[in-house]
Amino acid sequence: MNRLTNKHIILGVSGSISAYKAPDIVRRLQDLGAQVKVILTEAGAKFITELCLQSISKNKVHHNLWDENAELGMGHIELAKWADAILIAPASANTIANIALGKANDLLSSVILANDAPLLIAPAMNLKMYQSHTLQDNLSTLISHHTIIIRPESGKQACGDIGIGRLAEPSSIAKQVAKQFISTKLTGKKVLITLGATIEAIDPVRFISNHSSGKMGMALVNACIESGASVTCIYGNITTTLNAKSNNISIVSAQQMYTKVMDNIAGQNIFIACAAVSDFSVKNASNQKIKKDGGDLTLELVPNKDILADVCKLKEKPICMGFAAETQNMLKNAQKKLKNKGCDVIILNKVSSADSGFNVDENEVIFLSQNLNKKIGKNSKQKVAKKILEIFIKECL
Ligand SMILES: Cc1cc2nc3c(=O)[nH]c(=O)nc-3n(C[C@H](O)[C@H](O)[C@H](O)COP(=O)(O)O)c2cc1C
Structure with a gap:
């Protein structure tokens, strides 16, 4: 091996x-x-x-x-x-x-x-x-x-x-x-992780999506597997390589991600919502390519279901960790998300600088729980994932 x-x-x-x-x-x-x-x-x-x-x-x-x-x-x-x-x-x-x-x-x-x-x-x-x-x-x-x-x-x-x-x-x-890399801290634990970007169709050729690469989520998948967990990975659009040791389920849209998460959530001990899920989808997406006719085009957007919030409301709720990708009022917004969604941990991900966050290999985050506000300094996503997991295991298990 x-x-x-x-x-x-x-x-x-x-x-x-x-x-x-x-x-x-x-x-x-x-x-x-x-x-x-x-x-x-x-x-x-x-x-x-x-x-x-x-x-x-x-x-x-x-x-x-x-x-x-x-x-x-x-x-x-x-x-x-x-x-x-x-x-x-x-x-x-x-x-x-x-x-x-x-x-x-x-x-x-x-x-x-x-x-x-x-x-x-x-x-x-x-x-x-x-x-x-x-x-x-x-x-x-x-x-x-x-x-x-x-x-x-x-x-x-x-x-x-x-x-x-x-x-x-x-x-x-x-x-x-x-x-040194063998750990049994998550042996016997089942972890469901979402990662990557969802894609919301406008018509058969155009879509709304975001810059998520799936690298941070994949680093968490790898770290959980290394710690002995059995991992299910539900992934959208990614530019990184899957881990063959996880149960990998591909989705395209936010709605599909919602369905697959709910289909697989029973029996999970930990849920990590790292995917960049579109908050909105296009109402009445066209079945045919939309032709330009010289005039404006108005798209009507409808809100998608909130996967993390709904998992947190489940009767048999797993321990939940969500990611907040913020560009302004970062701490305030992340604290609001922690409280409003009722999840156990929010990882605040600053995505406004070009060298950390979305679609790059490094990240710098803050681990937020009810009792803790801990900065994890800039490093490779692998190392940041390891650190997140280390704190999570200590704080939440
Ligand atoms: C031929 C020769 C072989 C040596 N072999 C060893 C050795 O096997 N182990 C050791 O601790 N020092 C050995 N030394 C001594 C070290 O090379 C020396 O203490 C050197 O300052 C170590 O520097 P460094 O720790 O910065 O690499 C040897 C020196 C010579 C000339």
């Missing part, structure tokens, strides 16, 4: 003789579906070339904190934000000491300090170095900071000694990274 599909992994390669195994680690991570970017320390570059790691990872290798071009966009912060997990393999004694001390004196240590994703380190060194009190103290410090240590193996070492300190096998390292 490709447990790292869509996952962004930063591989830090530091100055150990076993850095020659780093390309193999990149490959094993890719075999599990990951995208990998490498940060190479100065000492690491003495053992393995940037060109080799770039060719295998298919991404530029990062090594310089003082790269003027990258730092124009605060490159080290951007790298930290990109990562779903950071793995240092091999991790030298020096790099381990740096991280344990919270130093930020090169690109790798700076990215780690700015990172809030899981950190895994695979030490590799001579057995005496590995057994030294300072190294062991540094590892204990890192464990107390929730770093996952991938223990080295015993065997013949590059220096000729025999004992513990050899880098763990690349395939076993990749498997341990994948393990």
Whole structure:
């Protein structure tokens, strides 16, 4: 199973003789579906070339904190934000000491300090170095900071000694990274998610729709599946790829979405209304293409049924999370929606800026419930979805 599909992994390669195994680690991570970017320390570059790691990872290798071009966009912060997990393999004694001390004196240590994703380190060194009190103290410090240590193996070492300190096998390292993404928090839960844009016909060739791509909803589908949920996904017009592990139901119009939601809502534990459903449809849409006759054309619009509000009114109501795409009076409108619809959570989605919200890969939202008003800072929709779910599980389950 490709447990790292869509996952962004930063591989830090530091100055150990076993850095020659780093390309193999990149490959094993890719075999599990990951995208990998490498940060190479100065000492690491003495053992393995940037060109080799770039060719295998298919991404530029990062090594310089003082790269003027990258730092124009605060490159080290951007790298930290990109990562779903950071793995240092091999991790030298020096790099381990740096991280344990919270130093930020090169690109790798700076990215780690700015990172809030899981950190895994695979030490590799001579057995005496590995057994030294300072190294062991540094590892204990890192464990107390929730770093996952991938223990080295015993065997013949590059220096000729025999004992513990050899880098763990690349395939076993990749498997341990994948393990970080297994969660059982939603095991046994059924989740119904709507996503994408609905399409309201004007005539057989023209329609009213919106800019929703379905990416935010799909990120939530993926996050729920990763947490063990059984997911039904009702989707309209989307520009993203469906998850084959969810029960996927296609619809076109708001009315069809309403019907499919109501047909499938019984027995669901959680309902996430992420679709951009048209509030109105065209009264008496034409069966034939409307011809221009030189005059004005007036369309009469009638309100569609409110899916979220009606699900919230059900006797056996699931826990409901709605999305509010707002351009003005955002907080006020979202709070009104939370109250009026009687739902448990509203995710306030600011859609007025070009670089977050509709039809882009990043988002910035506010998680609103009766007791909570929490901003989730700008990040990839995958990371925002994970954060939303994390808060939702803590607050609502
Ligand atoms: C030939 C050679 C092999 C080395 N192998 C290791 C090693 O396996 N593990 C280790 O912790 N340090 C090893 N070192 C020492 C590190 O490269 C050195 O401490 C360096 O400063 C680490 O820098 P970095 O942590 O920034 O990558 C080796 C040094 C040399 C010259």
